[in-house]
Amino acid sequence: xxxxxxxxxxxxxxxxxxxxxxxxxxxxxxxxxxxxxxxxxxxxxxxxxxxxxxxxxxxxxxxxxxxxxxxxxxxxxxxxxxxxxxxxxxxxxxxxxxxxxxxxxxxxxxxxxxxxxxxxxxxxxxxxxxxxxxxxxxxxxxxxxxxxxxxxxxxxxxxxxxxxxxxxxxxxxxxxxxxxxxxxxxxxxxxxxxxxxxxxxxxxxxx
Amino acid sequence: xxxxxxxxxxxxxxxxxxxxxxxxxxxxxxxxxxxxxxxxxxxxxxxxxxxxxxxxxxxxxxxxxxxxxxxxxxxxxxxxxxxxxxxxxxxxxxxxxxxxxxxxxxxxxxxxxxxxxxxxxxxxxxxxxxxxxxxxxxxxxxxxxxxxxxxxxxxxxxxxxxxxxxxxxxxxxxxxxxxxxxxxxxxxxxxxxxxxxxxxxxxxxxxxxxxxxxxxxxxxxxxxxxxxxxxxxxxxxxxxxxxxxxxxxxxxxxxxxxxxxxxxxxxxxxxxxxxxxxxxxxxxxxxxxxxxxxxxxxxxxxxxxxxxxxxxxxxxxxxxxxxxxxxxxxxxxxxxxxxxxxxxxxxxxxxxxxxxxxxxxxxxxxxxxxxxxxxxxxxxxxxxxxxxxxxxxxxxxxxxxxxxxxxxxxxxxxxxxxxxxxxxxxxxxxxxxxxxxxxxxxxxxxxxxxxxxxxxxxxxxxxxxxxxxxxxxxxxxxxxxxxxxxxxxxxxxxxxxxxxxxxxxxxxxxxxxxxxxxxxxxxxxxxxxxxxxxxxxxxxxxxxxxxxxxxxxxxxxxxxxxxxxxxxxxxxxxxxxxxxxxxxxxxxxxxxxxxxxxxxxxxxxxxxxxxxxxxxxxxxxxxxxxxxxxxxxxxxxxxxxxxxxxxxxxxxxxxxxxxxxxxxxxxxxxxxxxxxxxxxxxxxxxxxxxxxxxxxxxxxxxxxxxxxxxxxxxxxxxxxxxxxxxxxxx
Numbered sequence: 001x002x003x004x005x006x007x008x009x010x011x012x013x014x015x016x017x018x019x020x021x022x023x024x025x026x027x028x029x030x031x032x033x034x035x036x037x038x039x040x041x042x043x044x045x046x047x048x049x050x051x052x053x054x055x056x057x058x059x060x061x062x063x064x065x066x067x068x069x070x071x072x073x074x075x076x077x078x079x080x081x082x083x084x085x086x087x088x089x090x091x092x093x094x095x096x097x098x099x100x101x102x103x104x105x106x107x108x109x110x111x112x113x114x115x116x117x118x119x120x121x122x123x124x125x126x127x128x129x130x131x132x133x134x135x136x137x138x139x140x141x142x143x144x145x146x147x148x149x150x151x152x153x154x155x156x157x158x159x160x161x162x163x164x165x166x167x168x169x170x171x172x173x174x175x176x177x178x179x180x181x182x183x184x185x186x187x188x189x190x191x192x193x194x195x196x197x198x199x200x201x202x203x204x205x206x207x
Numbered sequence: 208x209x210x211x212x213x214x215x216x217x218x219x220x221x222x223x224x225x226x227x228x229x230x231x232x233x234x235x236x237x238x239x240x241x242x243x244x245x246x247x248x249x250x251x252x253x254x255x256x257x258x259x260x261x262x263x264x265x266x267x268x269x270x271x272x273x274x275x276x277x278x279x280x281x282x283x284x285x286x287x288x289x290x291x292x293x294x295x296x297x298x299x300x301x302x303x304x305x306x307x308x309x310x311x312x313x314x315x316x317x318x319x320x321x322x323x324x325x326x327x328x329x330x331x332x333x334x335x336x337x338x339x340x341x342x343x344x345x346x347x348x349x350x351x352x353x354x355x356x357x358x359x360x361x362x363x364x365x366x367x368x369x370x371x372x373x374x375x376x377x378x379x380x381x382x383x384x385x386x387x388x389x390x391x392x393x394x395x396x397x398x399x400x401x402x403x404x405x406x407x408x409x410x411x412x413x414x415x416x417x418x419x420x421x422x423x424x425x426x427x428x429x430x431x432x433x434x435x436x437x438x439x440x441x442x443x444x445x446x447x448x449x450x451x452x453x454x455x456x457x458x459x460x461x462x463x464x465x466x467x468x469x470x471x472x473x474x475x476x477x478x479x480x481x482x483x484x485x486x487x488x489x490x491x492x493x494x495x496x497x498x499x500x501x502x503x504x505x506x507x508x509x510x511x512x513x514x515x516x517x518x519x520x521x522x523x524x525x526x527x528x529x530x531x532x533x534x535x536x537x538x539x540x541x542x543x544x545x546x547x548x549x550x551x552x553x554x555x556x557x558x559x560x561x562x563x564x565x566x567x568x569x570x571x572x573x574x575x576x577x578x579x580x581x582x583x584x585x586x587x588x589x590x591x592x593x594x595x596x597x598x599x600x601x602x603x604x605x606x607x608x609x610x611x612x613x614x615x616x617x618x619x620x621x622x623x624x625x626x627x628x629x630x631x632x633x634x635x636x637x638x639x640x641x642x643x644x645x646x647x648x649x650x651x652x653x654x655x656x657x658x659x660x661x662x663x664x665x666x667x668x669x670x671x672x673x674x675x676x677x678x679x680x681x682x683x684x685x686x687x688x689x690x691x692x693x694x695x696x697x698x699x700x701x702x703x704x705x706x707x708x709x710x711x712x713x714x715x716x717x718x719x720x721x722x723x724x725x726x727x728x729x730x731x732x733x734x735x736x737x738x739x740x741x742x743x744x745x746x747x748x749x750x751x752x753x754x755x756x757x758x759x760x761x762x763x764x765x766x767x768x769x770x771x772x773x774x775x776x777x778x779x780x781x782x783x784x785x786x787x788x789x790x791x792x793x794x795x796x797x798x799x800x801x802x803x804x805x806x807x808x809x810x811x812x813x814x815x816x817x818x819x820x821x822x823x824x825x826x827x828x829x830x831x832x833x834x835x836x837x838x839x840x841x842x843x844x845x846x847x848x849x850x851x852x853x854x855x856x857x858x859x860x861x862x863x864x865x866x867x868x869x870x871x872x873x874x875x876x877x878x879x880x881x882x883x884x885x886x887x888x889x890x891x892x893x894x895x896x897x898x899x900x901x902x903x904x905x906x907x908x909x910x911x912x913x914x915x916x917x918x919x920x921x922x923x924x925x926x927x928x929x930x931x932x933x934x935x936x937x
Contacts, residue, residue, distance in 0.1 A: 082267065100568065130533070131531070131534055132450070132451070132454050132494040135491050139444075164298075179442055191324045202251065206250040207284065
């Protein structure tokens with residue numbers, strides 16, 4: 001702490017400065033005289049903050065930017081969601097091959113990966129394990145693949161509700177619920193069996 | 208099935224639309240049909256219609272008129288209906304719509320349904336979008352299901368409980384009993400979600416945390432089994448058994464081990480085992496290693512373990528995979544303060560990352576590099592960082608420049624090196640340097656007494672070719688103004704002294720004054736520098752006088768004011784000029800930030816040195832006087848139209864370093880004077896300048912703005928006086 005304070009002593013002249021060393025930030029606001037008007041210390045990550053990690057939302061979109069799936073684990077107005085989607089699609093589509101799979105975005109991190117013609121994007125909290133999130137994305141793709149058999153974008157377009165069902169057997173509230181591929185897919189297949197046939201559907205009373 | 212062919216037909220049809228307008232038309236037609244179908248309360252087609260609506264919603268079209276229909280589907284007995292209904296609810300509804308509360312009863316019923324997949328739907332929906340009210344109403348049901356032996360439901364109930372706790376933290380306690388034997392489960396889904404639930408509870412409550420510490424041995428055992436167990440096809444990922452569960456356990460161990468010696472010790476071995484045995488060829492292994500490193504660094508681990516962790520990060524840095532490098536840099540940034548020496552060992556790899564193509568990696572590498580600079584490596588590190596400054600993206604330059612200044616200040620091996628480094632930054636990234644760096648640099652230069660000649664020469668040469676970078680020009684102008692005499696007398700020892708005449712020096716300063724590229728502040732620096740040279744140069748005083756008088760009619764108020772005052776210095780107060788424009792003394796670095804004896808107001812009231820008599824009503828009077836010494840004769844600052852304002856000065860009896868200024872305003876007319884507004888403009892002096900004003904006081908300097916000058920002033924007087932004083936004394 002001593003060292004940090006020295007390293008970032010207020011500079012004469014009115015202004016403010018925030019110095020971050022990893023997850024620790026010191027901020028000063030000072031007046032013309034050099035007198036410190038206010039200071040703040042914020043600290044996150046492994047030093048005391050909540051470990052609450054969860055996926056905030058998942059987006060699937062094509063290389064042309066068409067949305068194929070959106071799952072939100074936070075409450076936001078529709079307009080806001082649309083804005084976020086536009087923004088994120090634009091950011092990710094403009095990334096080149098040489099960059100990492102992680103993008104700092106607002107106070108979240110976007111973890112994305114392209115599989116064939118689809119981009120899978122997960123928004124996680126800044127302190128979450130990005131590498132594991134890549135595994136989460138990969139697992140979801142594997143589940144889709146297992147269910148549809150060599151899944152492709154068209155499967156997800158024409159059976160989008162199934163894509164959601166599969167996701168909901170894998171993740172609830174932004175947290176992984178099932179780590180066995182077999183179990184997750186079996187649950188979907190069993191549920192599919194429960195669905196009424198056309199005849200049954202017509203004959204069964206709704207209420 | 209629910210007539211998939213019709214549904215697919217819709218999608219296929221919409222996809223044939225060739226333009227946005229065509230698509231919109233199709234959608235509108237379809238929506239109209241759906242709306243009328245909803246109005247007819249058709250049970251048979253509701254499901255299919257909602258499904259269509261959801262598809263159109265994904266394309267971006269409004270679908271809110273389907274919200275109630277989703278509720279009807281949820282209430283239906285048919286599983287097909289429920290499935291789409293719940294999906295629709297999750298997509299179209301949220302807690303901001305009142306209608307969502309209507310779901311509560313349906314969910315309650317479904318939570319008690321005889322079919323687990325229906326229960327599952329309810330749990331999932333509640334766990335994804337349940338509002339606080341819903342959570343309150345249904346927490347009891349969730350708690351019941353948390354105790355079921357059905358692992359399919361139990362795992363979902365656990366995550367549902369997590370959501371309930373996040374929404375309504377007060378309800379956390381009620382889930383405590385159900386957590387009793389959660390970890391005894393064999394089912395990985397239940398184990399995973401249980402660990403998530405326990406983590407959530409421990410994060411939110413120190414009491415819970417203390418309570419669950421006893422689980423450490425059990426968690427260690429589970430983790431050990433995962434690592435040691437043979438191949439399990441169900442949970443295997445590239446040879447690693449259930450990495451998701453491993454990571455969550457590691458995370459929970461982290462929370463439990465923090466600040467607790469016993470717990471930390473109990474997990475020491477397993478951490479070492481995971482750290483050394485995990486396969487690193489694929490991302491999945493590295494994900495686990497990453498979490499392990501984070502845990503080791505955060506608990507009270509042995510030093511050997513910590514070194515192991517940092518070395519893992521060091522190896523990450525060498526990995527071809529960009530993602531791994533990214534993660535390594537992020538973690539190293541977190542640990543560099545606590546494990547400085549260990550991170551130092553990887554310095555060269557970190558510096559290499561400055562050349563990475565990924566912007567996020569570069570940024571982290573830069574921050575980490577600055578954190579690693581010390582007295583031993585400063586020369587090498589600065590070389591790398593200066594090179595980085597040269598070649599990096601504009602978004603980095605300001606931070607990099609500031610970082611270099613700070614590091615140089617702290618670790619400069621010699622004054623010459625320090626000046627050279629500053630010069631390098633100013634010339635490389637001159638326009639990105641922050642404004643607040645300029646006064647700091649000026650102070651540094653002032654204090655490097657033996658380098659003055661060298662510094663002014665280098666700065667002069669730097670702006671000769673290009674005077675567009677404002678911070679550079681400001682610092683250079685200031686230096687030339689201060690040390691111009693050294694420049695023309697060719698006193699530089701550090702390098703070959705250049706031949707330059709007084710006129711040439713004035714040429715460059717005048718060019719700065721004239722240039723379109725010069726900011727107002729920069730012009731001020733230049734003008735003041737020219738003025739100062741009037742006492743340092745011998746042959747060109749007339750030229751200086753001329754320049755100063757020209758700017759007396761500048762449209763820039765700042766310049767005008769300065770010029771007018773400098774003019775006054777030449778004319779009426781010429782006897783004071785040499786002393787006033789003397790070389791600045793070495794300034795002590797401020798150790799405190801408190802105000803000195805000079806009043807600093809910042810707009811608030813502070814214990815004022817300035818003592819004033821309550822002003823009588825009268826004309827609005829704008830006048831100011833700045834005095835810093837004893838023995839000053841009283842002055843009549845204003846005497847016009849019957850209003851006379853006198854200033855008298857005395858040393859304070861109680862505190863001799865304080866000067867008391869008394870203002871006496873008198874009205875010699877018959878009439879009352881109303882709206883007398885006295886505004887005292889008091890210089891706000893930075894601590895380092897306060898030191899200088901001590902010097903001023905000692906040599907009895909003062910400066911008064913003459914009545915002629917006052918008359919010309921606008922409201923800017925208040926602010927500009929501050930500038931004037933500072934600029935003059937600069």
